[in-house]
Amino acid sequence: MQDLRSTMQSSDWIPSSSLVELHPDPTKRNKAIARRNIPVGSTVLSTPAFATALLDSEKGHRCDHCLREQPSLKKCSGCGNYWYCDAKCQNLHWQTNHKRLCKRIGQFENSVTFQQLEKHERMDSLLLSHLLAQLSTLNEPYSPRESRELEVALELLPGPASNVSAPPVCPIKPAPPSQRLVEDLFARFGNNNFTIHSHLNSIAHGVFPVASRLFNHSCVPNAVAKYVFSAGNTVTMEVVSLRDIAVGEEICIPYIDPALMQTRHQVFQITYGFVCDCPACAFLSKIGTSVPEPPEDATELAHLGAKLRDFVGVDEYLKGAPVVAADSQPRSLDDLPPALYCVLHESYMSTLSEAFSRASHEGDYAQAAESGVTLLALYLLVYPKNYPQIGMHLLEMAKTQWNHSFVALNPAGEDKDIAKNIVFQLLDLAKSVLRVLGTEGDSETGPFREIEVLEDIARNA
Template identity: 45%
Template sequence: MAKNPFAAGSVILSTSSFVNVLLPSEKGQRCDHCHRLSSLGSLKRCTGCVSFFYCDQTCRSQSMDWKFGHRKICKLYNAYTSSTAFQALEAHKKMDALLLSSLVAHLSSVDVKEWDETIPISTFLSLLCGPVEGSAPPICPRHTFDQTLVDGLYARFENNNFSIHSHFRKTYAHGIFPVASRLFNHSCMPNAAMKFIIQTHEPLKMQVVALRPISAGEEICVPYLDPALLQTRTAVFQLTYGFMCSCSSCKVVRKVGIIPEPPAEPAEFQNICWRLREFVKSMGTGTSPFLTGDSSIFPADLACVLHESFITILSDKFSAASFLHDGPYDDVVETSSTLVALYSLIYPPNYPQIGLHLLERAKSCWNHIVRSRPADNTAMLAADLEDAVASARSVLKVIGPEGDSNDGPIDELQTLTNVKNSI
């Protein structure tokens, strides 16, 4: 609960990762300690296992990682990852096994007597176990812990892990942030969201940022998964977290009941898109039924827009019209406007995905200006570009820079701001 009010964009919590592991595809591209993205071949291998990479041989990233627990798995890592038991695991279970290995390696590096005094350890051990029972997968480090303890650690994995992303687009690692897990409940219409801060030689940090003004006494909630998963999220909540979400968005979805597929006939699909845009246009600020929980104002004949295939169809159409096939600009505008309407309906204000799409719309507008430059359309395209850039900036400035330090959405917006003056 918020003890004091928070303005939109305020950092509510900043907390370092307890343990984290890179996806296999990121190995050798990022420092295994601070996650800094480096040019190919510039990172230095650990000479013991040759499978972990660090910023350089003299930086404190390697020494800190060694002290944190890498020394417990270094000589065993390659034999472990090539073992039959590990290779038999599913991809997501392999990530769990690697993360659990890192956790046990760290715990093995800390005196058990100090566990209760170490905030990340004591906080992690206090977290609720997930609803799925099962024994832990095989892990890498040698340890003297009772198997019951290891299984208990693993039981907290499914419902307390975080996917770590850069620029809100690409997941590149998984990690555990016990304080964030302990403090924040979920909502599909959250008033806060997580972002990740990468700093050279420093542990990865998560920041929880207010998406809108939060009053004193109001509960602070974050999304445990993408709120756009309107059909599947109920099952995920029950299977992974063991709860039934009762947020305003879920109340509307449950009231709708069975969600029909969107129409396959093009004219009918186009009519649904038009009706969605008109409905969202008629809503006042803060009156979305998914935000207020008032299902009575949501038109029953628009239920198909909640089908998860609807957003996929729109995204594919937008990509095809804007980049892949040089489609007509009118198609870009119409599809983009429908996506913005859908996002404004199912996401809370200032949610990053809204800003990311507005950025893509701005980039598409610029591409059409560069490719065609029709004299009679230049003014219209310039106005569209100005509006898309301004709208994207108003959303993305709330959450701020995230992930890698360059080439992110805010950098792209600045580039578009610079070039649009040349029109």
């Protein structure tokens, strides 16, 4: 039996505001346990980024310090490679990071060594350079004594791909004390870093050692990470509870998209080096390694969709009936009849979502409604309750419904009220799901703003 007190003493890096504590676990090193009963939609942990790097596609559209999207940004006159909201963001980034890179980053990014890297290696190289630049600005450069995050980062377990050497990094002065430290940090990248997103769109990669150290993965998670941007600050990760969590329960977040039913085992093995024992993975291993392919024939596909909608009870859900019970899955995968196993084939979700967006854009509303509702049923089956993807999809369904009822049909009288009510009902459901996660990402835009606009238009129609 491990001594609990010594574990507790060594976790004084956990922010005091957090609702979790770290306990030893016989199989998973540690687990994050709820310190008290946590209601749905609570912030379990709030932790600032230790280092970030914008995706190539976002460079010049977002501030390199606070990551907010801005219509006009000021370019660093030193290197011409970094952009900022204003002098405040630029000064803060300069002091904590950029002063160590500005002179050399341009030459480094133009070098053959950097240009020859694969796209993902270039991201790693920049993120690692930013991390080292930040560590070089400490009073005692690169010292874990000076940086709790560095101490925690080095405590993280290296991933299975940790024998891969670190990519080249931008030369920094003072240089890291040893290549060993650079390799040690990079060995934690693959299985610990996070993709930062705004309204579900990926915008950057980030190192958040405290979150990495605390949370294990589940494909049926009871919490999820969101990113909060604010002027002048580095991005903050907030881990939010997706449902009520009881004191003593383990809190898990998804490391990968829970919809990856077929490829997840491979990702766990190659990237993370663990076997997931969540209820969804237990079900998948029970039904065998290969998920059957869905039918290609249109009639059979339509029949399959109807069966899935029926199984999930999506019509009752849309009427606002409490199909989604207090547990994390509306209908447990365990009850899934063998005839529906093929809906778990990853191609089924992509076929449905392509059909939904194509039909919505082309104005084929009967088709859009059918694939939209079937896709909702699939989301309710594979995602945990209140998962943001469900809310975003309900919002898309509301937009399509609006275009169908008002733009295409232009109803009058009683028909108009019925049509309005369907749109409001979808928006209410979208809000009830998205409110759990709350505002995140770029605060000027996003689903809540879109919902307000559509509600206004519908009210005045």
